[in-house]
Amino acid sequence: MALDIRTVTTAEFPDWLRAKHTGFLRPQTSTEEEAERRLPYTDLSRTQGAFDGGRCVATFRSFAQELTVVGGAAVPADAVSNVTVSPTHRRRGLLNRMMATDLAAAKERGEVVATLIAAEYPIYGRYGFGPATWTTEWEIDVPRAGLDPRWSGPSEQDGGRIDLVSGADVRKLGPVLHERLRARQHGVIDRDARWWAVNTGEVQPGPGAPGSEAWAEPFYAVYSNAAGEVDGLTVYRADGSWGDSKQPLNRATVVSQIAVTPAAERALWHFVCSIDWITTVRSGHRAPDDLLPLLLPDPRAARIVTQADWLWVRLLDVVRALEARTYAVPGTLTLDVHDATGLTAGRYRLEGTPAGASCTPTTAGADLALDVRELGTLYLGDESPFRLAALGRIEELTPGAVATAEGMFRAGRRAWCPDVF
Numbered sequence: 001m002a003l004d005i006r007t008v009t010t011a012e013f014p015d016w017l018r019a020k021h022t023g024f025l026r027p028q029t030s031t032e033e034e035a036e037r038r039l040p041y042t043d044l045s046r047t048q049g050a051f052d053g054g055r056c057v058a059t060f061r062s063f064a065q066e067l068t069v070v071g072g073a074a075v076p077a078d079a080v081s082n083v084t085v086s087p088t089h090r091r092r093g094l095l096n097r098m099m100a101t102d103l104a105a106a107k108e109r110g111e112v113v114a115t116l117i118a119a120e121y122p123i124y125g126r127y128g129f130g131p132a133t134w135t136t137e138w139e140i141d142v143p144r145a146g147l148d149p150r151w152s153g154p155s156e157q158d159g160g161r162i163d164l165v166s167g168a169d170v171r172k173l174g175p176v177l178h179e180r181l182r183a184r185q186h187g188v189i190d191r192d193a194r195w196w197a198v199n200t201g202e203v204q205p206g207p208g209a210p211g212s213e214a215w216a217e218p219f220y221a222v223y224s225n226a227a228g229e230v231d232g233l234t235v236y237r238a239d240g241s242w243g244d245s246k247q248p249l250n251r252a253t254v255v256s257q258i259a260v261t262p263a264a265e266r267a268l269w270h271f272v273c274s275i276d277w278i279t280t281v282r283s284g285h286r287a288p289d290d291l292l293p294l295l296l297p298d299p300r301a302a303r304i305v306t307q308a309d310w311l312w313v314r315l316l317d318v319v320r321a322l323e324a325r326t327y328a329v330p331g332t333l334t335l336d337v338h339d340a341t342g343l344t345a346g347r348y349r350l351e352g353t354p355a356g357a358s359c360t361p362t363t364a365g366a367d368l369a370l371d372v373r374e375l376g377t378l379y380l381g382d383e384s385p386f387r388l389a390a391l392g393r394i395e396e397l398t399p400g401a402v403a404t405a406e407g408m409f410r411a412g413r414r415a416w417c418p419d420v421f
């Protein structure tokens with residue numbers, strides 16, 4: 001019997017949730033209550049299910065997102081999530097079909113890129129997505145780090161201070177701080193009020209959902225600068241490990257940390273690494289060029305425990321995408337973009353400058369040929385055109401064009417997406 005793929009109705013939503021839990025290897029229970037709780041923030045017109053004899057066997061959902069690009073502008077993105085196919089129906093092309101439907105609809109809506117966080121690396125390149133940001137997690141051996149154990153606040157010279165605050169405080173000050181981060185850090189995605197409610201324990205995600213374990217209130221610490229403005233927020237939890245000889249061996253795990261100035265970044269890391277009893281700090285998922293290791297007198301006390309691709313980007317509108325970002329140095333390039341789906345295939349002339357860019361379709365000869373997947377990888381400045389050319393993934397048609405792309409596309413600080421979705 002042919003498998004029917006369609007957008008899901010309210011009545012089918014509990015079965016869709018059950019199928020999603022199945023695909024993610026969670027207990028395959030879902031309740032009317034869970035469905036009711038999720039419906040207000042689920043756009044059913046963007047929620048696909050595959051049905052076999054009335055039973056949901058595959059899930060796919062997308063939602064509207066904003067992605068900050070190099071230079072600080074945000075582009076409308078089609079955020080893809082909750083992709084599952086039940087083990088009974090895998091490798092029959094269900095993901096192919098759901099992805100094609102979603103990307104075509106996103107392009108029709110005028111979304112500039114599609115984004116996702118890939119469960120496994122090999123899945124999404126075939127659909128034109130490329131890894132565009134990377135993430136690094138460090139573990140700090142605090143006694144070895146060499147920080148002065150006598151103080152944990154910002155220096156007198158800095159003039160700022162650190163205060164512990166409540167979840168309710170974070171729901172007020174967090175969104176303002178995050179908007180400031182969004183305007184300056186490429187790779188950041190928007191957060192809605194629900195994000196802050198869930199991540200401060202005001203709303204429980206419910207059984208079966210990520211983070212559905214019993215809520216444990218974390219510690220929230222904010223850094224305010226000398227003028228009293230909040231420039232940073234760190235959220236951390238600590239465990240209760242003690243050694244046999246009555247020594248504290250506690251580990252602090254940073255759940256999330258955002259800072260909009262280097263002073264805030266410095267002060268918050270120093271604070272977390274100077275809390276009495278804490279001998280190990282897990283940094284959480286940071287940008288690969290986070291200042292953390294170099295803020296320690298002995299950077300070798302920071303051991304990398306995770307280094308992986310994070311946000312994947314798929315361009316849907318090359319002109320608007322390339323015009324939305326800025327370029328490190330002025331340059332002109334004609335790109336021959338290959339796209340098996342036809343969504344973006346074509347030749348584009350890009351004139352980029354540090355202040356902005358123009359991009360127009362052209363029939364002129366190209367300087368570089370590349371797949372849209374590679375353009376997604378280059379888009380946020382977090383990959384080197386030299387490396388992609390060396391790998392044979394960019395073809396240089398005009399001598400020197402790879403060097404021009406290297407100069408234009410790279411950004412000072414690395415891209416960072418602090419969130420998962």
Ligand SMILES: CC(=O)SCCNC(=O)CCNC(=O)[C@H](O)C(C)(C)COP(=O)(O)OP(=O)(O)OC[C@H]1O[C@@H](n2cnc3c(N)ncnc32)[C@H](O)[C@@H]1OP(=O)(O)O
Nearest residue numbers: 023081082083084085090091092093094095096116119122
């Ligand atoms: C953004 C997110 O939500 S990430 C979460 C992704 N979900 C998961 O990882 C949950 C567990 N896995 C699954 O549910 C499924 O295996 C899926 C969704 C990854 C793939 O669904 P399927 O319907 O089996 O994929 P489909 O049959 O359309 O395969 C399309 C192509 O991708 C390939 N492919 C699919 N999954 C994988 C994989 N995990 N690794 C490598 N290749 C894969 C298939 O081999 C096929 O290749 P081909 O066209 O060259 O033959």
